[in-house]
Amino acid sequence: MSARVRKRVREIEKFIRLLTSIQRQIEYALTPTDVLLQKLSESAEFRDFSFIHFVKEEFDSEKPLEFAWNCALQKYAATSALQSREKEWISAFSEAFGSTDKNGQSANCTFFITQLEAWAEELQKSVQSKSRLCYALGILSGIFFTILLL
Amino acid sequence: MDEQIKKEVLQIVALLPKRIRELLLNLPPNLLNTLTELRLRANGPMLMVSPTRSFYITVGGKPTYMPSEHLFYITQHEIQDIVTHACGYSVHSHQEDFKNGYLTVTGGHRIGLCGTAVTENGQTVGIREISALNIRIAKEIPHAAEETLRICFQSGLQNLLLVGAPMSGKTTVLRALAKEISSGYIGTPVKCAVIDERGELFPSDGSVQNNQCTMDVLSGYSKSDGISLAVRALSPDIIFCDEIGSREDVNAITEGVRCGVHFVATAHANTSQALYQRQKLKPLFADRVFDTLLFLGTKERVGKVTEIIKAGEDDAENGGNPADSGILHMDGNLFVRAGA
Incomplete structure (x- = not known):
């Protein structure tokens, strides 16, 4: 259970880094979407992130960006620990992706990053409190069995 | 031998939504190849321009010179789709183009944008409510130079x-x-x-x-x-x-x-x-x-x-x-x- 939550946190953090990279590329160089996807899929950080490769694959085959993003999310979700609220949120990012000016794109990224960060933090806390609980339960069980053995 | 549709025309057709694309691809290639402009207006008929004549297309896909109620009309949504597609889903990379009122697409073709200007301190900074497009097809002229x-x-x-x-x-x-x-x-x-x-x-x-x-x-x-x-x-x-x-x-x-x-x-x-x-x-x-x-x-x-x-x-x-x-x-x- 805890391992699955940790995986979920890692995946959310990966998406946060992805949206942050998109935001930087747009703010710094107004990078066109096709070039952006190419750069991200080749970057050391996202080379092993199947989601971005799925998006690029769909987009390169002339699919509209929103459609490509959502198809990729569906493919990625098959092996992901993300829950429906995160998937819906990541999907919603594509509605405005590439369809506004620089400021609009930056605001869109910030909006979605902020919520993902809040969820990641919330899950981190829950993982930590659960591990503390497990740790305490382990110690208590140990003491209990020791008393029984004595 | 049947005439093939020219590369530059296909580049333009590829930008268009499926409904318009299918209509155009059903036209005779020799007619398509003469086109120099496509004029699309939201809630208006599509006008096709060649060096010698301009004509409309009926909903049945037939060229006609006369305006009538059976003409093929373009929707506002289709205009928006073409613009988004034409800038490669990267509106942010084309801010200057929007400011100037046109987009340049693959093959060097130019899409003129008609809409409402967005102004800031008296300067045009963009365009909104795009209502019409004029797609100019850049032609290869053999031995042009x-x-x-x-x-x-x-x-x-x-x-x-x-x-x-x-x-x-x-x-x-x-x-x-x-x-x-x-x-x-x-x-x-x-x-x-x-x-x-x-x-x-x-x-x-x-x-x-x-x-x-x-x-x-x-x-x-x-x-x-x-x-x-x-x-x-x-x-x-x-x-x-x-x-x-x-x-x-x-x-x-x-x-x-x-x-x-x-x-x-x-x-x-x-x-x-x-x-x-x-x-x-x-x-x-x-x-x-x-x-x-x-x-x-x-x-x-x-x-x-x-x-x-x-x-x-x-x-x-x-x-x-x-x-x-x-x-x-x-x-x-x-x-x-x-x-x-």
């Missing part, structure tokens, strides 16, 4: 201004000249710089091939900035730039010529009189910056030279009528001095 090369570049480089009305093939001839001259037309390698402000001449997606050995393409620069940069940093023998018109362009070209660089540029005007009346271009003629002015025709004469003016052979800048002296008109393959 042949005539111009023969007239102007037989004995070396010179400063040339190509002049014509919209759709007279100025950009196509300019592109062909850049290719030919950079490929060694005058016998020696020539260092060429192309200031491609709108990405129309040699788009960075490689859809129009250039000669990478001797041609530097400065894409996205304003003409004046691009010219200054090229002169300072690239030491070109000749610079090509499209559609000059501002005082900054004129100053940059004049400075460039004084630095010993040659120029081939284009300008809008349908006659020599109209050209001389363009206030911002006047210094170019007063300083005799260009050695030759070539006027290009439209419709059946698109891309063909219709009139030649050599510097020093006319006195228009001194108040005379340029049509009276020193102007060479094209008559078939012969040059005939006006009034001779």
Whole structure:
């Protein structure tokens, strides 16, 4: 259970880094979407992130960006620990992706990053409190069995 | 043998939503291949323009010259779809294009945008509520530069201004000249710089091939900035730039010529009189910056030279009528001095 939550946190953090990279590329160089996807899929950080490769694959085959993003999310979700609220949120990012000016794109990224960060933090806390609980339960069980053995 | 749809037409068709695409692909290829413009209006019929005629399409896919209630109408949503697709789902990368009112797409085709201006401190910063599009199909004119090369570049480089009305093939001839001259037309390698402000001449997606050995393409620069940069940093023998018109362009070209660089540029005007009346271009003629002015025709004469003016052979800048002296008109393959 805890391992699955940790995986979920890692995946959310990966998406946060992805949206942050998109935001930087747009703010710094107004990078066109096709070039952006190419750069991200080749970057050391996202080379092993199947989601971005799925998006690029769909987009390169002339699919509209929103459609490509959502198809990729569906493919990625098959092996992901993300829950429906995160998937819906990541999907919603594509509605405005590439369809506004620089400021609009930056605001869109910030909006979605902020919520993902809040969820990641919330899950981190829950993982930590659960591990503390497990740790305490382990110690208590140990003491209990020791008393029984004595 | 059945005629195939030309590459440039297919590039445009690929940008269109499925409903419009299917309608166009059902038209006879020989009709599609003659198109020079597609005019799309939200909640209006699609108008197709060729050099000799304009026509509508009915919902059944038949060309017609008469407006009627059975015409194929375009929706607002389709206009928006085309714009988003045309800028590669990267509106943020095309802010300057929106400001200028057009997009340049793969193949160097231009999409004119009609909508409501977004202004800030009195300056246009963008466009909203796009209601109509004018898609201009950039055509390959076979041997487009042949005539111009023969007239102007037989004995070396010179400063040339190509002049014509919209759709007279100025950009196509300019592109062909850049290719030919950079490929060694005058016998020696020539260092060429192309200031491609709108990405129309040699788009960075490689859809129009250039000669990478001797041609530097400065894409996205304003003409004046691009010219200054090229002169300072690239030491070109000749610079090509499209559609000059501002005082900054004129100053940059004049400075460039004084630095010993040659120029081939284009300008809008349908006659020599109209050209001389363009206030911002006047210094170019007063300083005799260009050695030759070539006027290009439209419709059946698109891309063909219709009139030649050599510097020093006319006195228009001194108040005379340029049509009276020193102007060479094209008559078939012969040059005939006006009034001779």
